[in-house]
Amino acid sequence: MASNRIVLVAGALLAAVVAVTAAAPWLKTPVLLALANGLAVCGVIVLIRAGQVSFGHAMFASLAGYGVAFMGRAWQLDALLLIALGTLGAALAGALIGLFMVRYRGIFFGMLNLAFSMVLFSVLGKFGHVTGGTDGLRFDRPTFAGQTLERAGFETALLALALVLALAAGWVVMRYFASANGQALAAIKTNETRLEYLGISAKRVFWGGYVLSATLCGLGGSVFALTQGLVTPEMGYWVRSGEIVFIAILGGSGHALGAFIGAFVFEFVKLYAAALLTGAWQMVLGLVLIVMVFVAPTGIFGLLSRRLAGAGASR
Amino acid sequence: MNASLFVLALMDGVSYAALLFLVALGLTLIFGVMRVLNVAHGSLYAWGGYFAATLGLAITSLTLPPWLALPALLVAAIVIGGLLGTVLELTLLRRILDKDPILQLLVTFAAFMVLEDLQRLIWGVQPVFVSGVVDQLGTLEVAGVTYTRYQLLVLPAVAIAAFVGLRWFLGRTALGRQVTAVTHHREVATAMGVNTGRVMWLTMALGGMLGALGGALASPTTSFTPGIGADMMVLSFAVVATAGLGQIGGAALAALLIGLARSFAVYLMPELEVLMPYLIMVLVLLVRPEGLFSTVAARRI
C-alpha cells in the first residue's frame, strides 16, 4: 500500500480526531482512552509480527499506570515526567520478564505472559495498604509541562500529547518492522532454525521485540492512567490483555495504523453499545470480531489498504 | 497448624480441586484434539451452573420428587454442555482449523464475549442459587467441623468417575481410540480413515459437558453471578498449563496441587490465597515450559 496514501489516511484520522474533540469536548475522554489503547496495541502488533500472541500484556500497561500513580502521589511530578518514568518502568520490567519469555513460543508464550499478569493482578488487588486494593489508586491532576491546568485544559494538552505520541509510536513501529531487526523478528514466525543457521540469535531479536512491545504498552498505560487520574488492578486483568489482542486483529496487525483504527472502532462501539443496548456491548464486539476473522482476516486496515491501493497490494 | 486443621484444609482443598479438575479436564481434552485453547470454556462453566439452577427451580416449582435434584445436575450439564459444545464446533472451531493459531484463539475469545452477554440476557444479573441437593444429603462431622456430604463425598466421587470414565473411553472404546489417534496426529488419523470431523464434534460436546458439569455441581453451593465464567476460565487455564496441555492425568494432580495450596493458604497466610494458583503456574512454567507432565519433540530438519 503506497506510503503517501497511508500518510493521507493518518492525516485524515488526525484531523478528524482534532475536529471532533474540539466540537464535542466530552469526546476527549473516549478519544484519549482510544489513543491509549492504540499505543498498547502497537506493542502487541510487534509480537504478532513474530507470530506470538500474549494474553498478559495488559500487565505492562498496569505496571506503568501504577508507576505513574505512585510517583504522582509521592512526588507530585509533572505529567510529562510521569509518562516518561511510567513508560521507562514498563520497559525495564519488559526487559527483565523478556529474559524469561524469549525461551517460549506459541501457546506457552501466551500462557506464561498470562501467568505473570495474573500474579501482578492478584498482588495489586490483595495488598491494599500499598496498592489501594481493588479500588486502585487515585492521584491529583499533575502539572503539565510546568503549567497548572483546569481539567479542560489539561485534557486538551494531554490529547495533543497523545496524538503526537501515537504518531511517533506508529513511525517507530513501522521503522522497526522495516529494519534488519524487524525483518529478523518477522522471520521468527516462519523459521527460527534458519535464523540460527544464519548466525542470528532468534532469542536476542525476540527480546528486542518484547521490550519494544512492553514499552509501548507502558506508554499506553501511562496515558490511560493520566486520563483517568485513577488506576485499578482491572487494568491488568487477563480479559484486558485479550481485548488488546482483539483490537490488533480487528484493526489489522499488518500496520501500526491498523492498531489505532481498531482502537477507535473498539472504543466507540463499546461506548455506544453500552449506552444504546445496555449490557450487550461485549456481544456486539464479539460478533464483529468473528465476522472479521472470516471475511477480513487482515482486519479493517487490510480492507482499507485494498480499497486504497487496489487488490493484491494489501500485503 | 495442628493435625486437625491440617485435615480440615485437606478436606476443603480436595472438594475445591474436584470442581476445578472437571472444568480443566474439558479444557485440556479439547486442546488435545483441536489444538485450540478454547477461551469460551469458562462460559460453559457459567452456563452449566445457571442452567442447573433453572432446572432445580423447575423441580421445586413443579413439585416434582426432590430426589430428582441430583440427577438434574447431570442432565443440565449434559444438555447445555453438549448443546453449546456442538454449536461452537459447528459454527466456529470447525471453520478455523486451517487459520493462524492467533486467529483461532481470538475467535474463541470472541465467542466468550458473546456467551457472557447472552448469559446475562437470559439469566439476568441477580445471584442464582438452588441448594436443595445439599440439604437433602445432609452433613457429617470431621474433627468437630461440620461438612456437607455433598462437598465431601459427591464432588470428589463425580470427579473421579469423570476421570476414570474418560480414561476408559479413550483407551478401551473404538471411538475413544479414534479420539486419541487424532490427538496424536490429525493427518495420520485422517489418512487411516478416522472421521476427524465427527471426532472433533464429539470432543467439543464432551469437553463442553465436563465444563458445564463443573458449573452444575458448583451451583448448589455457589451463587452464580456475571463474571464467574471469566474467573473460572483463568483458573482452569492455570491448572491445564501447570499440568501440561492435553495431559489428563496431569490435570488431576495439578488441580489437587492448586486446590490444596489455596485452602492451606487460607489457614496459614490468607493474603496469599488468590495468588496461589498463578504463583504455582509461573513457577512450574519457568522450570518446565511445557508443564509438569508433557514433553516437547525436537523439530525435524
Next chain:
Amino acid sequence: MKRTLLKSLALAAATWALGHGSALAQDKPAELKIGITTFTSGAASVFGVPAKAAAEMLIEDINKAGGIGGLKVVPTFIDEGIGGDKMLSEYRRLVQEQGVRTMLASISSGNCNIIAPVAEDLKVLNVMWDCGTEKILEAKRYQYVVRTQANATTEMVATVLYLMKHRPDFKTVAVVNQDYAWGRDSWEIFINTLKVFKPDVRVVAEMFPKLGASDFSTEISRLQALRPDVVLNTSWGGDLDTFVRQAGQRGLFRGNTTFVMPLLESSLERLGAAVPEGIVAGARGDHYWAHPETASDPRHKDFVARFKAKTGANPIYPAYHMAQALFGLKAGYEAAIKANGGKWPAPEQVAAAMRTLKFKAFGREISMREDGQGLEAQLLGVTKRDPRYPFAVIDQMVLVPAELVTTPVGQQSGNWVKSINPALAKVLTTSQFQTHAFK
C-alpha cells in the same frame, strides 16, 4: 504527512478556541434533565436494578405532581457496570453534550471517588445517592457534591452500639469481608470502635476473600474450628448470599456465635429460608419495608405496594436511598428557587441550599450538614422467621440517631471513633431507645 499535521493542528487551535468559551447561562431550561449512575450490569446490579425501578416510579410521581419547580424531570441512566473509565465518559457526555447540570452518582464508592472531583471541575450538582465511603467529604471540602444518606462511619458505629446492646458479653471476634475498600474500611471502623468499648476483645481471624468469591468452605471450616463469639460480615450481593448459604449448609449458624451482617436486609428476600433467626442485620440507614414508624404511613405503604407490583419484591435499601436523593433534590431545588427570588437556580445555588436542608423520605427526617453530609438514622435488628413470609424478617428493631454515631464536621473518622466516649456503649439500653418488634 507534515502538511496534513500542520493543517489539522491549525484547525485544532481554531476549533478549540471556539469550543471552550462556554459560560454557564442560568435561564430556566425547558425540562430538568438529571443523570443517574447505577449498576444495571455486574454483581452490584442487585442494588442498581431495584434502585432504577424506584427512580422511574418516583420521578413519574414527581412529574404527575407538577415536577420540580414546575419542570418535568427527565432522567438518563448510566450503567456503572461498564467500568469506571467508560462510566466517566458517559457522565461527561451527559454534562457536556446533553447539558445536564444535575447528577445522582453513584452506588460504588470507587465511582464516587472518580466522579466527585470531576463534578467539581464541571460545576454540576452531584448527589452521592448511595456510596458509603466517609473519606470523600472528610478529605476535601466540595462545593457541588452532597450526600443524602449516611456514610460508613455512621453505619458501622451504629452497628457496634447495637451489638453491645444485643450481646454485651463477648470476648472474641472474627471477620469475613470482601477484599476491597468497603470490606477493609468497614472492618477498621468496626474494630476501632469496638476496642473503645472492649479494649480486651480478641480478634481470632481476619479473612478477606476476594470480591466475587464463589467458595467460602475453607473460611467456614476455619470459623468452625475457631468458634468466635462474634463474626462480622459486611459483604453484599452474591458474596453474602453464597456465604450465608454455605454457612447454613455447613451448620455454622448452629453454634452460639453471633453473626453481624450490616447489609443483610438487601439479601433477606432472595435468601428466603436460608437465613436463620438471630443474625444482627442492618439496612444501611433508616428504612425498611416494615419500618416500625413508617410502615403504616400511607405514602410509604403505597410506595412499597407499587414497588412490589412493579418488581415482584419489597423495596431494599438502594430503592430507599434513591427516594432520599430524589426527595432531597426536590426540596433542595425548591429552597434554592425561593432563595433566588423565584428565578431558576444555578447548580451551586442548589448545592448550597441542600446543605441546610431538612427533608423526609420513608424514614425519619434527614438533616443535611454544611459539609454536604446527610444525617440519617440507622435501623438495626435481629432476624426472625415469621410464618406469614417465606423469608426472614427483621425483629427487635432499634433506630440509632445519626447525631450519636456520625463524625462531626471537620474531623476525620479514623481519629474520631477512637475518641468516642466508652459510656456510649450502653446508650441503647437506656429507656429513651425503645426496641420495636416486627409487625
Next chain:
Amino acid sequence: MSAALLSTRGLSLKFGGVVAADAIDFDLMPGERLAVVGQNGAGKTTFINICTGYLKADAGTVLLAGTDITGQSPRAITRRGVGRSFQLPQVFGEHTVRECLLIAASAVQRRGGFWAPLAQAVDAAEVDATLELLQLHERAHDLAASLPEGQRKLLDVAMALVLRPKLMIMDEPTSGVSTDEKHGLMAVLMKALDERQVTSIFVEHDIDIVRRYATRLAAWIAGRIAADGAPEQVLRDPVVVKNVIGE
C-alpha cells in the same frame, strides 16, 4: 591434519539403542567436493547435525580449520564460516526471495545503525549477485513459500552462500526434485560454489549425480564411514555395492 578444513575424531552418538555415529574419524581438505551416500538411517544427517551443532555428540571432537568447535551452537559454528542447507529447505516463507537474502546478509554486516531499513543496512549488490548466481533473480519478489521445490532448495543454499562461508554442507540438495531437473539444479549449485571457492559436502542418493559432481565420496553404513576415496573406486567397493547401492 592441521591443513584439514573440517575434521572429526571419535565422533559418537547413540539414540536409545540405535548407533547414529560410531567413533567417526574424518578429514575434509580445502577445495574438496565430498559426496556422502548411505541408506536412510545410516547416520548421514546425524553427522551433519553434529558438525553444525544441531546435535551434541556423546563423545569425540569436531575441528574447523584446526580449532575445536565441539558442542558449539549452530549460530557460533555458522559465524565461523560453515554454511548449511537442509533436506527440507529452511526458508522464510512469508518473505520474498530477495528479503530472505537481505535478512541473511544482515547477519554478517549491518550499516546505518539500528533504524536503517534492511535494504540499506546491507550490501544489496552482493545480494543481487547471489540471486543472479543461483538464477533466482526472476523470482526475487515472489514469496519464498510460493517457489517450487527446486528453487526453494536453491534459495536455501543462497541464504547460506550470502554469508560467504568457507565450507558448505548440503543435506540432499536434489531430494524432492524430479530427475530431469536434478542435473540442472546441481550444475547451478556447483557453479556457484566454484565461483565462491567454497569447499562442500553434499548428501546424495543419486549415483549419477555423485559420479558427475563429486571429487570424493564417503559411504556411510550404520553410523560409520565404510568406504572413503575417489568416487569411482568407492563405488566399486563390494561392501558399498551391497549395502548402499543395493544391487
